[in-house]
Amino acid sequence: MEERSAEGTDPSVAGTASASAEGTVIATRALTKRFRGGQLAVDGLDLTVPAGSVFGFLGPNGSGKTTTIRMLMGLIEPTSGTARVLGQPMPRATRAVLPHVGALIEGPALYGFLSGRDNLLRYDAADPTADPRTRRTRVAAALDRVGLTAAAGKKAKAYSLGMKQRLGLAAALLQPRRLLVLDEPTNGLDPQGMREIRSLVRELASDGTTVFLSSHLLDEIEQVCTHAAVMAQGRLITQGPVAELAAGARGRLVVTTPDPGDAARVLKEQGVADLVVTETGVSAEPPDRELAELNAALVTAGVRVRGFGVERASLEDAFVALTGEGFDVAG
Numbered sequence: 001m002e003e004r005s006a007e008g009t010d011p012s013v014a015g016t017a018s019a020s021a022e023g024t025v026i027a028t029r030a031l032t033k034r035f036r037g038g039q040l041a042v043d044g045l046d047l048t049v050p051a052g053s054v055f056g057f058l059g060p061n062g063s064g065k066t067t068t069i070r071m072l073m074g075l076i077e078p079t080s081g082t083a084r085v086l087g088q089p090m091p092r093a094t095r096a097v098l099p100h101v102g103a104l105i106e107g108p109a110l111y112g113f114l115s116g117r118d119n120l121l122r123y124d125a126a127d128p129t130a131d132p133r134t135r136r137t138r139v140a141a142a143l144d145r146v147g148l149t150a151a152a153g154k155k156a157k158a159y160s161l162g163m164k165q166r167l168g169l170a171a172a173l174l175q176p177r178r179l180l181v182l183d184e185p186t187n188g189l190d191p192q193g194m195r196e197i198r199s200l201v202r203e204l205a206s207d208g209t210t211v212f213l214s215s216h217l218l219d220e221i222e223q224v225c226t227h228a229a230v231m232a233q234g235r236l237i238t239q240g241p242v243a244e245l246a247a248g249a250r251g252r253l254v255v256t257t258p259d260p261g262d263a264a265r266v267l268k269e270q271g272v273a274d275l276v277v278t279e280t281g282v283s284a285e286p287p288d289r290e291l292a293e294l295n296a297a298l299v300t301a302g303v304r305v306r307g308f309g310v311e312r313a314s315l316e317d318a319f320v321a322l323t324g325e326g327f328d329v330a331g
């Protein structure tokens with residue numbers, strides 16, 4: 001007999017607003033995973049994912065994203081700490097919670113010899129709660145949702161990687177979901193495939209589904225997400241609305257000039273730090289002084305200034321400011 005928690009693991013609970021922390025879809029407290037070999041993959045994680053957000057879970061390879069997702073989905077037990085998904089404790093409430101969650105983790109498991117449509121029919125048939133009488137309609141709607149109607153009759157092995165990812169998303173969307181969890185959904189895709197998945201994620205989110213997606217690509221998070229958490233070496237560095245995270249960091253002073261060498265020399269004389277010379281100019285840490293004076297010094301020294309100003313900080317600037325390291329985008 002399955003043990004029931006005092007908090008209740010009734011499937012109906014996950015579908016109502018009686019979730020303990022209303023408005024929060026994922027909440028972890030001091031969530032920690034140490035693997036048997038001693039590797040501390042996730043270290044005291046406090047994550048708060050607001051309902052309705054597109055939440056980017058950002059970190060370099062090996063920073064603990066997949067391990068966290070596996071704990072959230074009840075696939076592995078935390079060493080310590082707690083995780084709640086849709087207000088329910090995981091992994092205890094896995095069976096009650098997962099029907100409300102669409103997940104795409106480590107690429108979809110597809111049968112190459114079956115068509116896209118037949119793959120979805122199989123998926124749907126494997127769901128004991130899915131009514132067989134409405135199966136074809138459900139599958140057609142999911143295919144339409146991800147733009148695969150025209151290719152529905154093709155064998156899945158003939159699909160591009162992007163189409164396979166979209167088919168995996170269609171499988172996750174056969175039932176209405178309150179939460180979508182996507183582990184590196186654009187990994188390995190070409191730019192066109194990436195654009196397709198990103199616009200699909202935005203569309204899904206506009207219907208009110210909370211989307212939690214992991215990525216090691218900063219610009220992807222900036223383009224798609226409303227909120228983000230940044231991980232490094234198993235620890236949470238920061239989390240919050242993307243606009244606020246980037247605003248917390250200082251931007252860069254950017255001087256556009258055909259004389260970058262001279263510009264750099266003058267700026268250095270003026271005490272400006274962290275100079276980076278490029279073909280089109282110089283960037284630097286913005287100094288705490290009147291910028292007009294700096295511009296005047298450049299012009300007085302004969303530097304031809306085409307552009308001068310402080311660029312808005314990116315999430316990358318925030319990451320560098322918080323960790324003191326560059327963001328490793330390898331992989």
Ligand SMILES: Nc1ncnc2c1ncn2[C@@H]1O[C@H](COP(=O)(O)OP(=O)(O)OP(=O)(O)O)[C@@H](O)[C@H]1O
Pocket residue numbers: 035036037039040041059060061062063064065066067068216
């Ligand atoms: N089953 C395991 N046994 C031992 N160590 C593991 C295991 N799974 C992951 N790790 C280690 O835990 C750390 C975090 O890995 P994890 O896969 O969670 O990172 P990630 O941010 O998802 O990176 P990636 O994008 O490369 O998957 C890594 O150092 C990894 O080697």
